Amino acid sequence: MLDVKNLKVRVEDKEILRGITLSVKAGEVHAIMGPNGSGKSTFARALAGHPGYEVTEGSVTYKGQDLLEMDPDERAREGVFMAFQYPVEIPGVNNAYFLKAALNAKRKHQGLEELDAMDFMALVKEKAKILDIDEKMLLRSVNEGFSGGEKKRNEIFHMAVLEPALAVLDETDSGLDIDALRIVSQGVNAMRSPDRAFIVVTHYQRLLNYIVPDYVHVLSDGCLVRSGGRELALELEEKGYGWLEAAPRLGSGQAVVGARK
Amino acid sequence: MSTATKQIEELANTEYKYGFATDVEQDIIPVGLDEDVVRLISSKKGEPQWLLDWRLKAFRAWLKMTEPHWQNVTYAPIDYQGVSYYAAPSEKKKLNSLDEVDPEIRATFNKLGIPIEEQKLLSNVAVDAVFDSVSVATTFRSKLAELGIIFCSFSEAVKDHPDLVKEYLGSVVPHTDNYFAALNSAVFSDGSFVYIPKGTRCPMELSTYFRINAKNTGQFERTLIIADEGAYVSYLEGCTAPMRDENQLHAAVVELIAHKDATIKYSTVQNWYPGDKNGKGGIYNFVTKRGICKGDRSKITWTQVETGSAVTWKYPSCILQGDDSVGEFYSVAVTNNFQQADTGTKMIHLGKNTRSTIVSKGISAGKGQNTYRGAVKIGKKAANARNYSQCDSLLIGDRCGAHTFPYLEIKNTTAKVEHEASTSKIGEDQMFYCESRGITKEDAINMIVSGFCKDVFRELPMEFAVEAQKLLGISLEGSVG
Ligand SMILES: Nc1ncnc2c1ncn2[C@@H]1O[C@H](COP(=O)(O)OP(=O)(O)OP(=O)(O)O)[C@@H](O)[C@H]1O
Ligand SMILES: [Mg+2]
Numbered sequence: 001m002l003d004v005k006n007l008k009v010r011v012e013d014k015e016i017l018r019g020i021t022l023s024v025k026a027g028e029v030h031a032i033m034g035p036n037g038s039g040k041s042t043f044a045r046a047l048a049g050h051p052g053y054e055v056t057e058g059s060v061t062y063k064g065q066d067l068l069e070m071d072p073d074e075r076a077r078e079g080v081f082m083a084f085q086y087p088v089e090i091p092g093v094n095n096a097y098f099l100k101a102a103l104n105a106k107r108k109h110q111g112l113e114e115l116d117a118m119d120f121m122a123l124v125k126e127k128a129k130i131l132d133i134d135e136k137m138l139l140r141s142v143n144e145g146f147s148g149g150e151k152k153r154n155e156i157f158h159m160a161v162l163e164p165a166l167a168v169l170d171e172t173d174s175g176l177d178i179d180a181l182r183i184v185s186q187g188v189n190a191m192r193s194p195d196r197a198f199i200v201v202t203h204y205q206r207l208l209n210y211i212v213p214d215y216v217h218v219l220s221d222g223c224l225v226r227s228g229g230r231e232l233a234l235e236l237e238e239k240g241y242g243w244l245e246a247a248p249r250l251g252s253g254q255a256v257v258g259a260r261k
Numbered sequence: 262m263s264t265a266t267k268q269i270e271e272l273a274n275t276e277y278k279y280g281f282a283t284d285v286e287q288d289i290i291p292v293g294l295d296e297d298v299v300r301l302i303s304s305k306k307g308e309p310q311w312l313l314d315w316r317l318k319a320f321r322a323w324l325k326m327t328e329p330h331w332q333n334v335t336y337a338p339i340d341y342q343g344v345s346y347y348a349a350p351s352e353k354k355k356l357n358s359l360d361e362v363d364p365e366i367r368a369t370f371n372k373l374g375i376p377i378e379e380q381k382l383l384s385n386v387a388v389d390a391v392f393d394s395v396s397v398a399t400t401f402r403s404k405l406a407e408l409g410i411i412f413c414s415f416s417e418a419v420k421d422h423p424d425l426v427k428e429y430l431g432s433v434v435p436h437t438d439n440y441f442a443a444l445n446s447a448v449f450s451d452g453s454f455v456y457i458p459k460g461t462r463c464p465m466e467l468s469t470y471f472r473i474n475a476k477n478t479g480q481f482e483r484t485l486i487i488a489d490e491g492a493y494v495s496y497l498e499g500c501t502a503p504m505r506d507e508n509q510l511h512a513a514v515v516e517l518i519a520h521k522d523a524t525i526k527y528s529t530v531q532n533w534y535p536g537d538k539n540g541k542g543g544i545y546n547f548v549t550k551r552g553i554c555k556g557d558r559s560k561i562t563w564t565q566v567e568t569g570s571a572v573t574w575k576y577p578s579c580i581l582q583g584d585d586s587v588g589e590f591y592s593v594a595v596t597n598n599f600q601q602a603d604t605g606t607k608m609i610h611l612g613k614n615t616r617s618t619i620v621s622k623g624i625s626a627g628k629g630q631n632t633y634r635g636a637v638k639i640g641k642k643a644a645n646a647r648n649y650s651q652c653d654s655l656l657i658g659d660r661c662g663a664h665t666f667p668y669l670e671i672k673n674t675t676a677k678v679e680h681e682a683s684t685s686k687i688g689e690d691q692m693f694y695c696e697s698r699g700i701t702k703e704d705a706i707n708m709i710v711s712g713f714c715k716d717v718f719r720e721l722p723m724e725f726a727v728e729a730q731k732l733l734g735i736s737l738e739g740s741v742g
C-alpha cells in the first residue's frame with residue numbers, strides 16, 4: 001500500500017528526515033516510536049503533504065501512485081488520513097458541516113453520490129456513538145475550545161467518518177484519559193481491516209497493548225534505527241532509547257524490517 | 262514566502278466579475294461645480310424653494326471646508342471640478358410595471374444575478390431599483406401604501422411628502438457635518454425615502470439596488486428612513502458597479518430616525534468596483550451614515566458587508582438619545598489587492614441604560630489595508646450605559662495590514678465598557694488541516710473566512726446572508742486550476 005524509499009525531508013533549511021525507508025502493506029499496523037524531536041511528526045506531515053515540509057530526496061508510492069506528486073487534499077481524497085498531534089482550531093466553522101464537506105469531497109472524487117444532510121447526520125450520529133462522542137461536539141466549531149483529549153478524540157471521529165485506506169495517527173494517545181484511550185483504541189481496532197493500514201506514532205507502549213502493532217520502528221535523529229515486532233516496544237519501555245544510540249547506525253538510515261510474524 | 266501563503270494570495274486575486282457597462286442614453290450635465298450647477302440640479306428635479314435654499318447653504322458651507330485627511334488611507338487628489346453632478350437615464354416616463362423598463366437595464370440586472378421579477382414574486386422583497394441617480398422601477402408600493410408605509414424615491418418624497426422631508430432632512434446629519442456630507446447635501450441627486458407609521462411592522466424587507474454607471478458621474482445618494490413610535494423596518498441596500506478605469510466618487514448620506522419603541526435594521530452589501538490588480542481605478546466610497554434612537558427603547562442595527570471600492574471611508578453611527586435605547590454595529594470589511602478601508606462606528610450614549618454592541622471583522626488580502634476606527638462616547642447623563650466591542654482582523658498573506666483605533670470617552674462613572682480585539686492569520690496550519698481532510702484550497706479559504714464572519718452574517722436577513730457569502734467568495738477566491 002505504502003512504499004517509502006530513502007525519504008529525506010527538509011524544514012526551513014534544516015534536514016529533519018535523513019533517509020527513511022519503510023514499507024506498509026494493507027492490513028498492517030506499524031508503530032513508530034522515538035525520542036522528542038526525532039522527526040516522527042515530520043514524517044507524518046510529509047506523508048500528508050504539508051507544504052512547509054520539503055522532500056529533497058527519495059520516493060513515496062501509495063497504491064501504485066506517486067504520492068509526492070499529489071496535493072494534500074488529493075491525497076486525502078485518495079484515502080490518506082493524518083490525525084494531528086496538535087489539531088487545529090477553525091473558529092466559526094461547525095464541526096459537522098466541516099466533516100460533511102470533507103466526506104462529500106471524497107465521495108465525489110470516488111464517483112459516489114454526495115450525502116444529503118439527513119443521511120450525513122445519521123451516519124455521523126452512529127459514528128459518534130461508537131466513539132462515545134457528545135453530540136454537542138458536532139455542533140461546536142472545529143476544535144475550538146475543545147479540551148486536549150476532546151481534540152484527539154475528534155481526530156479519531158473524523159477518521160471514522162472518512163474511512164481512510166491509510167491512517168497516520170500522530171500521538172493520538174497523548175492527552176487521553178484512561179477511558180478515552182480504551183474507547184479510541186476500540187474505535188481504531190474496529191476499523192482494522194485487510195484493506196486498511198495504520199501508522200501509529202506513540203511514546204507509550206501502553207497504547208500498543210490496545211492497538212497491537214505488527215511492527216515497531218524506532219526513529220532517532222531522522223533515521224529509522226531499529227525495527228522489530230511488538231516486543232521491541234516493551235524493550236524500549238524498559239531500557240529507554242539510550243541503548244539504541246550505542247547501536248551501530250544502519251547504512252544510509254535504512255531500517256531492516258523484520259519478517260512478518 | 263512559503264508556498265501555501267503564495268497559493269492563498271493567488272486565490273485572493275480574483276478579477277472583479279461584475280465589470281461591464283450598459284449602453285443607455287444618459288442625460289448628463291457638464292462637469293464642474295458652482296452655485297449654478299446646484300440650481301440646475303434643483304430645477305431639473307422641480308424642487309421647492311426651501312430645498313434649493315438648503316442645498317445652497319450646504320454648498321456655501323462646503324466651500325469653506327477642507328477635505329479630511331485624518332483617515333488611514335491614501336488616494337490621488339479628487340478633482341471636484343472634473344465631475345459631473347447629475348445624470349439620469351433619458352427614459353423618464355412613469356412606468357406601471359417592470360415590463361416597461363428599458364431592456365438594456367433589465368439585462369444588466371440579470372447579469373448581476375438580480376432578476377427583479379423573480380425577487381418580486383418569490384422573495385417578498387420590494388425592489389426600488391435606482392439606476393444611476395433616478396428611480397427606474399418601484400414595486401410593491403401599493404401594498405405598502407395600504408399600511409400607510411411610504412417607500413419611494415427621495416425626489417418623489419419631496420413632491421408628495423414635503424412636510425416629512427422638511428422635518429427630518431439633515432436632522433441627524435446636518436448639512437455642515439463633514440466635507441462629504443456637505444457636498445452631498447448640495448448636490449444629492451436621489452435616493453430612497455421610507456416612513457413607517459406608528460405601531461406598524463413593515464411586512465417585507467425593503468431593498469434598493471444602487472448602480473454607478475455613467476462615466477465621470479459622482480453618486481450622491483440621500484436616504485432617509487423614519488420609524489415612528491413602535492414601528493419596525495428592515496432595509497437592505499446592495500450594490501455592484503461596472504468596471505471603470507477612472508476613480509469614481511461616491512458620497513452618500515443615510516439618516517435613520519427611530520422614535521419610541523421603534524426598530525430599524527439597516528443592512529448593506531457593498532461590492533463596488535475595487536480597482537484592478539495594480540490598484541488602478543475603483544470607486545471612492547465616502548459615506549456618512551448615522552441613526553438616532555430618539556425615543557425610549559428604540560433600536561438601530563447597522564449590518565454591513567463591505568467587499569468593494571478602492572477606498573472606503575464609512576462609520577455608520579448611532580446616537581442613543583432615548584433611555585434604554587440600543588445601538589448595534591456588525592461589520593465585515595474585505596480589502597484585497599490595493600483596496601483600503603477605514604471603517605468603524607460611533608456609539609454616542611446620551612440616555613440612561615443605553616446599550617451598544619460593536620462586532621467588526623476585517624479581512625485583508627493582497628496588499629489590502631483595513632482599519633477599524635471606533636468611538637464609544639458615554640455622556641454625563643447616560644447612567645448605566647453598556648458597550649461591548651469586538652474587533653477581529655484576519656490576514657491572508659503577509660503583505661496586507663490591519664489596524665485598530667478604538668476611542669473611548671466616558672463621562673459617567675456607572676458606565677461599563679468592554680473591548681476585545683484580535684488579529685489572526687489564515688495560517689498554513691488551518692489551510693493544511695482542511696486540505697488534509699480532502700477539502701480544496703478554495704473551499705478551505707471560503708470556509709475559514711465564512712467562519713470568521715459568522716457573527717455578522719447571522720445578523721443579515723436570510724437571502725442577504727447568502728448573497729454576502731457569495732460576494733465574499735468572489736472577492737477572495739480565484740480560478741484555481
Ligand atoms: N515547522 C518547523 N519549523 C522548524 N523546525 C521544525 C518544524 N517542524 C519540525 N521542526 C524540527 O524538526 C525536528 C523534528 O520535529 P518533529 O515534530 O518531527 O519531532 P517528533 O519526533 O514528532 O517529536 P515529539 O515526540 O516531540 O512530537 C525538531 O527538531 C523540530 O524542532
Ligand atoms: Mg510529534
